[in-house]
Amino acid sequence: MMRQYELVERVTRYNPNADEALLNKAYVYAMQKHGSQTRASGDPYFSHPLEVAALLTELKLDDATIAVALLHDTIEDTDATRAEIDELFGEEIGKLVEGLTKISRLDLVSRKAKQAENFRKLLLAIADDVRVLLVKLADRLHNMRTLHHMPESKRGRIAEETMEIYAPLAGRMGMQELREELEDLSFRTLYPDACHTITERLAQIHEKNATLISDIEADLTERLAERGINAVVSSRRKRPYSIFKKMQQKSLGFEQLSDIYGFRVILNTVESCYRVLGIIHTMWPCVPGRFKDYISTPKQNDYRSIHTTVVGPKRQRVELQIRTAAMHRIAENGIAAHALYKDGVTGGRNISTMTSDSRAYAWLRGTIDLLAHGDTPEEFLEHTKLELFHDQVFCFTPKGRLIALPRGATPIDFAYAVHTDVGNTCVGCKVNGRITSLVTELQNGDEVEIVRSQAQTPPPAWEDIVVTGKARAAIRRATRASARQQYGDLGRHILQRAYQRAEKTFEEAALEPYLGTFNCQTTADLLVSVGHGEVSANDVIKAVYPDFVSVVSDLSTNTLPAGTASEGWFDLDQNASVKFKVPGASPEDATDGCLPIRGMSSSLPVRFAPNGGAVPGDRIVGILTPGVGVTIYPIQSPDLKEFDDAPDRWLDVRWDIDPEMPSRFPAQISVSAVNEPGSLAAITGVVSECDGNIDNLKMIRKANDFHEMLIDVEVWDLKHLNRILNQLRAKSNVSQAKRVNG
Template sequence: MMRQYELVERVTRYNPEADEALLNKAYVYAMQKHGSQFRASGDPYFSHPLEVAAILTDLKLDDATIAVALLHDTIEDTDATRAEIDTLFGEEIGKLVEGLTKISRLDLVSRKAKQAENFRKLLLAIADDVRVLLVKLADRLHNMRTLHHMREDKRARIAEETMEIYAPLAGRMGMQDIRDELEDISFQTLYPEACQTIKERLSQLHDKNEGLIADIEADLTQRLAERGITAKVSGREKRAYSIFRKMEQKSLGFEQLSDIYGFRVIVSTVEACYRVLGVIHTAWPSVPGRFKDYISTPKQNDYRSIHTTVVGPKRQRVELQIRTHTMHRIAENGIAAHALYKDGVTGGRDISHLTAESRAYGWLRTTIDMLSQGDTPEEFLEHTKLELFHDQVFCFTPKGRLIALPRGATPIDFAYAVHTDIGNTCVGCKVNGRISSLVTVLANGDEVEVVRSKAQTPPPAWENIAVTGKARAAIRRATRASARQQYGDLGKHILERAFERAGQELQLEDLEAYLQTLGKSSLLDLLVSVGQGELSSRSVLETVHPDCNAEAAAERTKQALPTGNAAEGWFDMEQNSSVKFKIPETLQEDGTTNALPIRGMSGALPVRFAPNGGAVPGDRIVGILTPGIGITIYPIQSPDLKEFDDQPDRWLDVRWELDSENPERFPAQIAVYAVNEPGSLATITRIIGDLNGNIDNIRMLRKASDFHEMQIDLEVWDLKHLNQILKQLRARTNVSDARRING
């Protein structure tokens, strides 16, 4: 275990002006707090925070970050408190330590929910200060290095979490060395047989091509020197997990892999990078489609390098990465490689305000800010994983702005990546000047123009099309906001009817005085609760007008259903939805309000037709409001309505609102009594098909020697269409009767 003076020496080597008193105090405090604790390996627990601190000294981080590494488990695993940390080490360090403390006392339903909430808390802390992330990754790295001491079931869970979250997160932050080690240990733990097989194949390949790496290094170094280019050339075999991932993603066998060997050429200037590229392509033939210039177009995590694959000596394909020393440092250490100096201090690195220097950290903060708005912890974790995992494609706006997206992204993802408002108002797109579908998968270099409409709101189905967390989260928020507003409008209509039947006039501003009594924080909350059926209109009426006979008024409402005529215009419950409701603004001459128009049931809000028999245009219909379910539409003759006789305030006056330009089918059920002979079922289905009916399901209810009874679920245009089908069925000699269920 590292001694106190050894840790201080490690820090002062790269930062002579480090606060040694702070480091000594943090060392002693953490050792005392963890003094009686031991790890699964049997080592003193204090060895863990000490090793985390050592990892961070390799990254040459500031003394405050090293102190946080020493203290990071004290609040969580000892009797130390945030107040005590603040007093001894200052609020800045106290805040960082608290950000690294997992949530342990939440009443969460599952381990998954707890993991999600912990991850949300961690990322929100990272958004405030990047040092939280650096300490957390170092913490995870040391835990993975000692993973073999854990129980087997716990090892698998930790390795899976590392592979899903922390390794991609390290990669997104450009910390490739840490990502590589996290992935290697996780791969060894989760897939030990595959890992061992690949390592054996690599060993065989190494023996076969012995000296190949050294030969290429020497050959390339000499060629560059002949052209006056000083470069450091190093070669290596690819890692086992990198090979496994490529084999899995592209369904390749080991023999089919063409770039097992990789080389790095590090030079002093950007100009030299392109000169090296010319030398390499002159010496060996390049492999088409394997050239990538991340210098002119850096990755989101600040990674810059030129990649090319050539057919080198012994006809072996090799991949080369060409970069400068600065690019290499950032490629290996990511955000930790950005050196920012405090005013007046030249020896230490202060990364507490790392923003403009790192595009990776800027991406992370933007992503966290976006994902933290209104989603559950599980959704937050899901969307963050989506943002972390995908490789990237680079697309452009018509003005030339570069937009980085995950592979598989669509114009919907592109629109939201440009701006949330552009995504919410997107109605179409042009890809490379041609009108294209919004489900088009974008490719590198595509120019995308988004077509917008202010009347548009994103359909909920877009959430299944989008692949980025940002787009999915924005679509879900827009859908929730739209549904909430629509429920509010429906609740207003229900209250207007209830107040009118009681002989009162609804004044929305008057309801605000009763919000506390009704247990609501805002007028919209009240209207939404009524619209969703959680709060009855009777309760609101009796609260505002205690002397009104709300029960009698509700009974009169039921007796008046349905009313029939409606005023001009209708209210769209969901943009591009076929479910339409009428929200009347004025009373008709006879004192009755307009009915709510019903068009179909394909919208996002819970409007459905009764399961037994359905309803079709031409039927007189009624709506029943059910909390947690929504509005169910029944034909007025349905016997199922009897069960709601004692709940008149749940009845809604509804009517049909058909769109002649976009006709829809509606559900109905019929019972058919047919002679039991060969071909009778075929005759029945042919009649329905010839009359343009659509059969959803057929059930045999009774079967005898001479006849059978069947129930057919079908879709028809309207009541006239249904009656035509029934008439034709009854006209057949092998059909004794055909009638509508609930008709």
């Protein structure tokens, strides 16, 4: 176990101005508090926080963080209190220790909702001070290194948690070395056989190629030296989990992998990096499509380097990474290598100073911003995991702004990455100057121009297209807001009609004293509940007017109450051209009260009746179903009988056909035909010749010589449907053709 003076020496080696008294006091306090406690391995428990502190000295972190590492388990596992730590070490260290204590109590691999809520707490604690994350990652690394001492029943859960949360989080913070070790340790536990096989193969390859690797290192170093370039060339071998992941993702066998070994060239200046790139490409032919310049376009986790693959000695593919020493430090240690911890400051500084310099921390802050928009914990976890696990592509706005996106992102993701308002109003795009579909997968270097319209709202179907958490969250928010607005408008119109039928005057303000009766916070909530069908209009009127006796009017006739002075028409479905008819509304209200509900895919569900649908030319009625939406029936539908006792659910509607935007509508027909060869072809041919579209067809054998067909067709209007029926009846092999609900 490391001695007290050894730990202090480690810190003062890279930070001569370290507060030695703080470190000594934290060492002694933690050792005394943990006392005779032991770990599962039988070692003194204090060895664990000491090893965590030692890991952080390798990252050259400030002395306050080292002290927190020593103390991080004291509140959770001893009789130490936050007040006591504040008094002895200061409020800043006390706050960090308490944040780590809360994280330690999280169970991130559990039921989905609990896991998601705990992950929220984890990121909130990290966002408050990134040093919480650095200590937690070191804590997790030491626990994974000693995982074999834990009961076997717990190892899988801890390894899964590490693989799903902590390893990718370390990667997003740019701490690649730590991420790779966490992944390999988890891989060893979760897939022991695969890990053993790959490790053995790697050992065999290394033994076979050891001479070749040393020859390439020496050859490259010598050639660069001849050109006056001082470079450090080193080889690196892919880790087992990285190989396993690539084999899984690309369905490759071990023999097909061409980049098991790679080489790093570390230089002093950025200019030297590009000089070396030119030298290497003149020495050995480069492999097309295997060049990436992360110096000019850094990754979101601050990673900067030039990647290229060449055909080297003995026709072997050689992968090279070219970077400066400063870039290498950040590539290995990420946010922990940031200048914030290299300036000799002994206490911590305001972590917000990091945001202007660190892309990684800016990403973390952006992720935390999702918490403020009311997403459920499950959605938040889903969004964050999407962003943790994706590689990136880099695209540009027409003005040259660089936008980093996950691989597989679409122009819709791009629009939301620019700004939420841009995404919500996106109607089209141009990629590299050409009009392109919004579902196109973007590639590195694409220039994307978003076409906008203020009349647009994002369709709910976009949620299944986008790949970024920000886009999904924004689409869900917009969908919910749109649905709430539409249900609220619908509820208002239902109440207006009910009040008029009751010969009462409707005023929204008059509803406020009765909100508690319906368990609503605001008048808007009550209107939404009425629109949903969760609260009936009659119940609202009875609450406001206790003496009111409801009158059941015959709405099945689709007539308006006597004495109606004027009618207002409100769009129910712009594509299907169906509108609400609200008695007593003025013509001006028809414009102001428009309900922008867009057909079957709308966030406010509007559908046509089963068993026949409805087509323009039919007299129609809308039926409101709680939790389902509005169903449009033709007035002659026998299914309407079941709603005779529910007058509040009936909505007066009418067709409003736009000749410039024709739409097809569903209907169902029944055809009885002779059972003979060619009969089906003749019937479907009639539908096709009449410009009808068959959506579904069901055969029902009634007798040996006849069979019945139920055909779901899409037609323009009632005249079109009747023309199809007349043409079918004219066929010699058809004995009967009729509309199912007609």
